[in-house]
Amino acid sequence: MSVRRLVIGVAVAASLAIAPASARQAATASKLAVPYTMFKLPNGLTVILHEDHSVPTVAVNVWYHVGSAREKPGRTGFAHLFEHVLFEGSKHVKEGEFDTLLEAAGGSNNGSTTTDRTNYYETVPSNALDLALFLESDRMGYLLDVVTPKLVDGQRDVVKNERRQSYENAPYGMANLRMTELMYPKDHPYHWPVIGYMDDLTAATHEDVTEFFKRYYAPGNASLVIAGDFNTPEARKKVEYWFSDVKAGAPVPPLTVPPVELSGVIKETLTDRVQLPRLYLSWLTPALFAPGDGELDLVASVLTGGKNSRLYKRLVYDMQLAQNVSANQGSARYGSRFTIVVTARPSEDPPEKILERIKTVVDEEIEKLKSAAPDAREVDRAKNSFESGFLGQMEVVAAKADQLNAYYFATGNPDYFATDLARYQKIGAADVQAAARRWLPADKRLELTVLPAGKGSGK
Amino acid sequence: MMGLGSGVPGFRGSAVRRFGIALSLVLALAAAPAAQQAPDRSKPPVPGPAPLLRVPPIQKRTLSNGLPVWIVEMHEVPVVDVTLIVKSGAAADPAGKYGLANFTAAMLDEGAGTRNSLDLADAIDFLGASLTTGSSWDSSTVQLHTPVAKLDAALPLWADVVLRPTFPQNELERLRKERLTTILQTRDSAPALASTAFARLVYGPRHRYGTPGMGNEVSNTEMQVSELKDFYSSNYQPQNAYLLVVGDITPAGLLPKLEQALGSWKNAGPIARPALPAATQHGARQLYLVDKPGAAQSAIRLGWIGVARSTSDYFVLDVMNTILGGSFTSRLNQNLREEHGYTYGASSVFDMRGAPGPFFASANVQTDKTVESLREFFKELDGMRQPVPGDELRRARNLEALSFPGAFETTSGMAGNLSELAVYGLPESFFSEYVPKIQAVTVADVERAAKQYLQTDKFAVVVVGDLSKIEKPIRDANFGSVKVVTLDEILK
Numbered sequence: 001m002s003v004r005r006l007v008i009g010v011a012v013a014a015s016l017a018i019a020p021a022s023a024r025q026a027a028t029a030s031k032l033a034v035p036y037t038m039f040k041l042p043n044g045l046t047v048i049l050h051e052d053h054s055v056p057t058v059a060v061n062v063w064y065h066v067g068s069a070r071e072k073p074g075r076t077g078f079a080h081l082f083e084h085v086l087f088e089g090s091k092h093v094k095e096g097e098f099d100t101l102l103e104a105a106g107g108s109n110n111g112s113t114t115t116d117r118t119n120y121y122e123t124v125p126s127n128a129l130d131l132a133l134f135l136e137s138d139r140m141g142y143l144l145d146v147v148t149p150k151l152v153d154g155q156r157d158v159v160k161n162e163r164r165q166s167y168e169n170a171p172y173g174m175a176n177l178r179m180t181e182l183m184y185p186k187d188h189p190y191h192w193p194v195i196g197y198m199d200d201l202t203a204a205t206h207e208d209v210t211e212f213f214k215r216y217y218a219p220g221n222a223s224l225v226i227a228g229d230f231n232t233p234e235a236r237k238k239v240e241y242w243f244s245d246v247k248a249g250a251p252v253p254p255l256t257v258p259p260v261e262l263s264g265v266i267k268e269t270l271t272d273r274v275q276l277p278r279l280y281l282s283w284l285t286p287a288l289f290a291p292g293d294g295e296l297d298l299v300a301s302v303l304t305g306g307k308n309s310r311l312y313k314r315l316v317y318d319m320q321l322a323q324n325v326s327a328n329q330g331s332a333r334y335g336s337r338f339t340i341v342v343t344a345r346p347s348e349d350p351p352e353k354i355l356e357r358i359k360t361v362v363d364e365e366i367e368k369l370k371s372a373a374p375d376a377r378e379v380d381r382a383k384n385s386f387e388s389g390f391l392g393q394m395e396v397v398a399a400k401a402d403q404l405n406a407y408y409f410a411t412g413n414p415d416y417f418a419t420d421l422a423r424y425q426k427i428g429a430a431d432v433q434a435a436a437r438r439w440l441p442a443d444k445r446l447e448l449t450v451l452p453a454g455k456g457s458g459k
Numbered sequence: 460m461m462g463l464g465s466g467v468p469g470f471r472g473s474a475v476r477r478f479g480i481a482l483s484l485v486l487a488l489a490a491a492p493a494a495q496q497a498p499d500r501s502k503p504p505v506p507g508p509a510p511l512l513r514v515p516p517i518q519k520r521t522l523s524n525g526l527p528v529w530i531v532e533m534h535e536v537p538v539v540d541v542t543l544i545v546k547s548g549a550a551a552d553p554a555g556k557y558g559l560a561n562f563t564a565a566m567l568d569e570g571a572g573t574r575n576s577l578d579l580a581d582a583i584d585f586l587g588a589s590l591t592t593g594s595s596w597d598s599s600t601v602q603l604h605t606p607v608a609k610l611d612a613a614l615p616l617w618a619d620v621v622l623r624p625t626f627p628q629n630e631l632e633r634l635r636k637e638r639l640t641t642i643l644q645t646r647d648s649a650p651a652l653a654s655t656a657f658a659r660l661v662y663g664p665r666h667r668y669g670t671p672g673m674g675n676e677v678s679n680t681e682m683q684v685s686e687l688k689d690f691y692s693s694n695y696q697p698q699n700a701y702l703l704v705v706g707d708i709t710p711a712g713l714l715p716k717l718e719q720a721l722g723s724w725k726n727a728g729p730i731a732r733p734a735l736p737a738a739t740q741h742g743a744r745q746l747y748l749v750d751k752p753g754a755a756q757s758a759i760r761l762g763w764i765g766v767a768r769s770t771s772d773y774f775v776l777d778v779m780n781t782i783l784g785g786s787f788t789s790r791l792n793q794n795l796r797e798e799h800g801y802t803y804g805a806s807s808v809f810d811m812r813g814a815p816g817p818f819f820a821s822a823n824v825q826t827d828k829t830v831e832s833l834r835e836f837f838k839e840l841d842g843m844r845q846p847v848p849g850d851e852l853r854r855a856r857n858l859e860a861l862s863f864p865g866a867f868e869t870t871s872g873m874a875g876n877l878s879e880l881a882v883y884g885l886p887e888s889f890f891s892e893y894v895p896k897i898q899a900v901t902v903a904d905v906e907r908a909a910k911q912y913l914q915t916d917k918f919a920v921v922v923v924g925d926l927s928k929i930e931k932p933i934r935d936a937n938f939g940s941v942k943v944v945t946l947d948e949i950l951k
Contacts, residue, residue, distance in 0.1 A: 009476020053866045054535040056510030092500040096797070104854040105506045109787075119653060120552045125861045156836035157800025161756070164804045165823045168755040170494045171647035229510070244495045273753055274647045276640070305582035317577070320633060345640055377585065384587030388606055394536045395869040 008390055032390060033381045034400060038408075043248040044220025045140075047239050048404050048414045050227040052397050058228035060132040061121040061401040062140075063409055065218050066216035069115045069189035069255060070194070070333065077159065077196015083251065085209075087111070088118060091142030091449060095151070096133055105131055116333040117409060123398050126229040134208055134244040141220065141246035144213060149206045151354060156201055173451050180280055183337065183446050189257060191218050192336065208389040217405070218249020227401035236374040257334040262444040271453045277351035279358055280448040282339040283329045283438045287332035287411055294423045295435035296329040296338050300376050301382035302432060303327045303340070303365065308381075311340070311364045321345060321358055333410070337427040338439065341363050351451045359447070369436040373429040383424055390421060476949050507518050512864045514890045517877065518710050520545065523722050526697040529711065531705045531876055534868055539610055539706030540870040541603040542623050543733050544881050546701075547694035549595045549672040550813055553733055556686060558666065558674020560694075562638070563687045564594040567601060569630035572619030579616065588613045589603075590620060597813045598882045599694070604871065608724040609718070616897060618720040618750045624691065626684050638679045643799065649751045650823055653923040656949040660747050661764060661817055661919050666738050666818065675950060696725045701881040705870040722776050735814045744939035749949065750926040756802075756922030761836060762819030762916055766810040768883045774893075775908045776809050778900040781855040783807050783843055788854070791820060792840045801828040809912075813883070818912060828923065829929045830936045834912035837938070840918075843909035846902050860897040885940075 036050045068079050087109070091094040098305035122132045132394040177193045184191040195321055224243075226235055231406035262284055303311045304327040315322040323343045330337045340362060344354045393399045406418035481716070490520040531824040547869065552559045561947045568590060569576045583608055588605035590613075601939060645651045662669030702711060702721070740763055751758075766772065777785075782789035795805040805822035820840065824832040833885025867873050922933065934941050 010822045046474060050598045052535075054533075055864050057864060057868075058511065066762075093503070096788070096793070097503070101503050101787050103786055105848075105859040106509070106857050106863075108862060108865075123865065125506070125864070126510050127504040127508060131506055134498070134500070134504050137483065137498070142500075150620075154797070154800055158796055158803060161823075161825055162803040163823060164755040169649060171644070221878065240495060245497050273751075275643050308577055308584065308835065313577070314635075317633070322634060323637065323644075346643060381581070385584060387585075388538075388587035388589070391536055391538050391606060392604075392869075395538070397868065399600050 027305045032394065032421060034404065034415045034417055036404065036414050037236070038414060039236070041219065041240065041243055043243065043246055044218065044224040045246070047223045047236070048223065048224070048408060049230075049235050050231050050400065050404060050414075051230060051232055052227055053229045053401065055397070056229045056395060058126050058129050058132070059121065059123050059224060059229055059398040059401040060129070061119060061225040061227070061398070061405055062135060062136055063223050063225075063405040064118045064120075064217055065116075065221050065252070067116040067118060067407060068192065068194040069112050069257070070216060071189070071196075071212075073186060073189055073192065073306055074200060075208055076192040076200045077194075078204065078209065079118050079216075080195055081152070081155060081201065081204070081209070082111045082213060083111045083118050083120070084159055084218070085142065085147060085152060088138050088151050089146055091145035093128050093135060095146070098139075100189060101131060101135065102128075107132065111341055111392045117192060119400065119402060120403065121398060128228055129226070129235065130242070136224070137246055137453065138241040139413070140217065140219060140243070143217070144210055147210060147213070150459060152204075152206065152209055156204070156336065159195065159201060160198060163198065167195070172272060172278055172450055174272065175270055175278070175280060175448060178268070178270065179280060179339070179446060179448060182268055182448065183228070183262065183282060183284060184260060188260055189255065189333070199331070214249070216252060218252075219243065219246050219251045220248055223402045223405055225404045225408075225414070227244045227404065228397045243311070254336070260335065262446070265443060266446045267448075268446075269311050269449045269451060273453050274450065275323055275452060276346065276449055277355050278448065279342045279344075279355045279360065279362075279372065280339060280450075281447040282337050283331060283358070283440055283444070285336045285338045286337050288333055289423075292435050292439055293329065293336060295427055295431050296336070296439060297386070298379060298382050298424070298427055298432050298457055299369070299436050300338070301331050301341055301376050301438070302369065302386065304387060305382055311342075311362060314361055315358060319361070321354065321361070333368040352449070355449050363442060365390040366436060366442070367439055369433060370440075372434040373447070376429055379427070379429050379432060381426075386424055387421070390417065465584075467615060468639075482507065484840045487923045502760050509861050510864075512867070512894070514867060516807065517887055519543070519702060520710060520714060522697075522702075522718055524697045524724055525726070526700060526702055526721060528704065528714070528717060528755070528864075529724055529881070530710050531871065531873055531877065532709060534707050535703055536870075537707045538704055538870055539605060539612070539704065539708050540874045541605075542576045542874050542878065543601045544701045544703060544705040544878050545599040546699050546882055547732075548594045548596065548599055548736060550596050550667055550672075551694060551732060554665070554887050556682070557670045557678045558638075558672070558682065559678075559686060559690050560599055561595045561673045562595065562634070562679070562682050562688045564599045565634055565638075565675070566626050566687055567592045567691075568620050569634065570625040570627045571621045572625075574616075574619065579620070582616055583613065586613050590617060590624065592620065594672065598666075598878070599943045602874070604775060611710070614720050615718055621695070622721070622724055624751065626687050626691075628684055631682070631684055634935070635679060635682065635809065638673060639655060639676060641673070642676050642679065642950070646807075647862070649754050649756065649758040649819075649923045652751065652946070652949065653748060653760045653921050655921065656668065656747065656749055656923065656944065657760040657762070657819060657909060657921045659949050660745075660921060660944070661741075661762070662738050666736055666737075666875045668738065668812070668814070676701070677951065678796070692727055693731060697724050698728065699730050701878075703874050703877045704879065705873045705877070725777070738815065740764055741919055744920065745918050746884055746919050746920040746933065746939050746941045748926055748930055748941060748943045749921065749923040750943070751923050752927065753926055754923070754925045755826060755928055756823040757826055757832075757922050758821075758823050759829070759836070759920070759922050760819045760821045760919040761833075761840075761915075761918050762807075762814050762817055763914070763919060765809045765818030766811055767813060770811065772908055772912075773811070774896040775900050775904045777896060778852070778855050779843065779905045779908045779912075780807055780809055781852060781859055782905065783839065784901070786855065786858055791822070791836070793867065794835050795822055795824065797831055799828070800829070800831070801825060801832045801835070821863075826925055829924060830932045831931070833920070833922075833936070834841045837915055840913050840915050842904065843913055845855045847905050849902065852902055852905065856898050856900060860894040863893055
């Protein structure tokens with residue numbers, strides 16, 4: 001789950017889960033080379049530079065290696081709250097100036113938070129690289145000089161309205177928040193929602209917030225990618241100049257996350273002010289890049305990618321029981337979730353009964369995949385669409401910059417594009433079948449249903 | 460964990476990480492005076508001269524049947540975008556048949572040539588290509604996006620969809636159910652209801668802009684195959700179309716393929732274009748409330764009939780709206796989000812179409828701040844009639860002018876820009892003139908435009924929210940006449 005600072009602005013496909021690719025063509029792999037220069041500053045900041053002169057812009061992309069998983073129960077939502085606070089100015093940047101200076105230079109910015117990391121990024125005309133680096137370095141080095149309780153309160157109100165808009169007042173929004181609570185134990189770092197709880201946001205003290213920043217926002221816990229229309233030696237000098245006075249922080253110890261497994265079927269029913277019932281099935285699955293992760297991307301595609309995918313064809317096209325169906329391997333650093341979502345069509349039958357019928361069909365299709373390997377064409381079709389997705393990502397400098405940071409954070413190698421592609425290349429039909437068998441057990445999963453308020457029977 | 464990449468001088472391995480960091484710090488401090496001056500943070504660095512935008516040329520050609528082909532070469536990534544633009548969209552829907560253009564476009568890839576819906580989708584998906592059909596107010600499109608290596612295989616499929624759609628009855632019935640369900644789901648979302656309500660209440664049920672592009676429950680229930688076929692044959696003609704190709708191709712290599720794919724397409728007769736009735740503004744401000752019990756936020760839309768895409772005030776309105784609600788630092792967002800925290804974001808837009816489209820400001824605000832939010836909306840809208848400070852104007856002009864290159868980064872972005880030229884008959888010089896014309900907008904221009912286009916005393920104001928909590932406070936605030944409207948009045 002990714003929570004963004006604002007709804008307007010540059011959209012960057014940040015999630016590895018939705019942008020993987022596959023190719024059997026060496027030609028594509030060669031186009032996926034993203035040459036870079038990487039170095040580390042004395043204060044610990046990792047810097048990755050990639051030149052791309054196709055348009056006269058530069059993407060500056062900072063990942064702080066902290067997400068909601070670093071929070072503590074009772075004090076949730078901090079990583080995301082900081083994603084807002086970091087745009088409110090720092091010692092040498094007056095409140096509001098972060099945005100006004102960038103806009104005056106023709107730049108745009110945004111940020112987003114997941115369980116594992118927070119990213120901050122600007123896209124600026126190539127003449128404004130110094131400005132972007134000044135702003136990024138100042139908030140890395142001098143944020144706490146200006147963070148007051150009043151400033152935090154202001155952004156706390158905005159975040160509460162983000163929560164209302166994206167979850168509480170959005171159809172089915174609360175189901176998305178509920179799933180991780182039901183699937184991870186209370187002390188597991190993926191238990192609470194990235195956006196946090198209203199009560200925690202209210203209760204957070206100024207000391208809590210500043211302590212969190214001191215611990216996790218030092219240069220040694222961050223990586224900076226610059227991609228676009230610049231000259232590498234010059235950009236390196238600019239980075240060394242602007243970040244030279246940012247002080248190193250204490251090393252951040254690795255997060256130890258105990259393995260987690262479901263012991264049975266968890267069932268829950270929510271009601272929401274919606275017209276149509278919806279079924280969510282979700283399993284705990286291997287972490288990003290762990291064995292099984294790529295295979296489950298292909299399982300998702302075989303089940304719901306395109307009109308001929310198995311679940312779409314049966315539920316939406318043939319039986320017309322469902323309005324839509326999706327499956328997704330939501331890859332994350334310490335463990336993933338594979339989730340199938342089906343929204344029912346209007347029906348005379350009670351919603352519970354419709355969802356039972358839908359669930360039966362989903363289970364039949366999963367069982368079929370477990371008992372026989374998919375056709376080669378099904379798997380190839382899925383791989384081809386991943387490959388094209390990869391090419392699309394190459395078109396957008398800001399997307400490339402974010403992916404360089406993502407790969408660096410996950411593997412230590414920013415230019416992991418071709419290797420990532422090869423991961424899918426190696427997967428055969430039998431591997432897809434094996435992944436479905438191993439990771440989608442019918443007796444260990446979440447079954448969450450959402451029923452329209454006032455329309456359920458016997459509620 | 461931190462592997463050494465190629466060419467990474469000074470990058471340290473992980474084995475001695477803590478020690479490594481400490482050591483390098485010492486070295487850095489020792490070397491600091493000579494090697495690295497401390498950054499001057501006393502004032503923000505001022506960007507040098509802005510880079511020049513190099514918009515690649517549009518290479519204009521014509522197929523033997525008269526179909527104009529516009530080609531832009533972009534060779535960075537091996538992909539290509541092939542888009543047929545038909546200059547008929549929802550605005551061409553006959554009265555009582557709202558949604559016809561949209562439904563027709565949706566049916567094009569549900570069976571074409573010798574392939575049925577599933578076979579067509581399988582063939583496209585297998586290539587890793589995507590084929591999208593759709594319609595807007597003023598155009599319909601059939602867009603192919605494909606790895607250039609697959610173009611030869613994908614082009615005949617795309618041509619089938621453009622030239623030989625079969626409109627199967629069973630697929631129409633399937634899509635009908637899907638569309639009726641989508642329309643039903645409008646009721647779930649306060650922002651979606653607010654947008655639908657605003658259009659209906661500003662334009663009324665008899666103007667095309669008063670009903671969503673996809674039509675409503677009644678029109679979608681009644682739509683027949685014969686009507687879709689008629690719309691297709693009378694609007695999808697070479698004389699009513701443009702072909703836009705952007706990507707890793709050259710005209711010499713491409714044109715024979717296009718000629719082969721589309722050369723046989725012939726004109727079938729004159730294009731009928733129903734004239735949109737002139738829409739009239741409200742005589743006085745009117746508030747409309749729509750109940751959404753239990754809503755945690757109120758969805759607000761306020762505005763009136765704005766301008767057509769052909770307006771001579773295009774650049775002035777671009778800059779004015781950037782100041783008002785078209786950017787993060789805009790007055791509406793700064794006030795309602797940053798200053799007051801009532802919302803996650805507030806914005807405004809001139810939706811420019813073939814005929815004057817709506818102008819509206821919008822936000823989703825927490826329920827208990829609905830009246831306060833409305834007050835701030837009016838304050839900012841009315842405040843635009845005062846002269847805009849010079850630095851605020853410069854910032855807005857720069858944002859629009861200097862971020863313009865971003866619109867040309869991808870093949871689909873470029874195709875979108877070309878499409879606007881084609882649909883609205885704009886000169887190619889629009890691209891080269893954009894930056895100077897934006898930079899020429901003055902304080903007086905903005906003031907005049909605000910007085911002309913932001914007359915809040917004639918605005919329609921739509922609020923969708925929990926009326927048990929917001930109706931009385933809104934009435935008591937005396938913003939104007941208040942009317943409660945039902946969902947049926949909006950959606951039927």
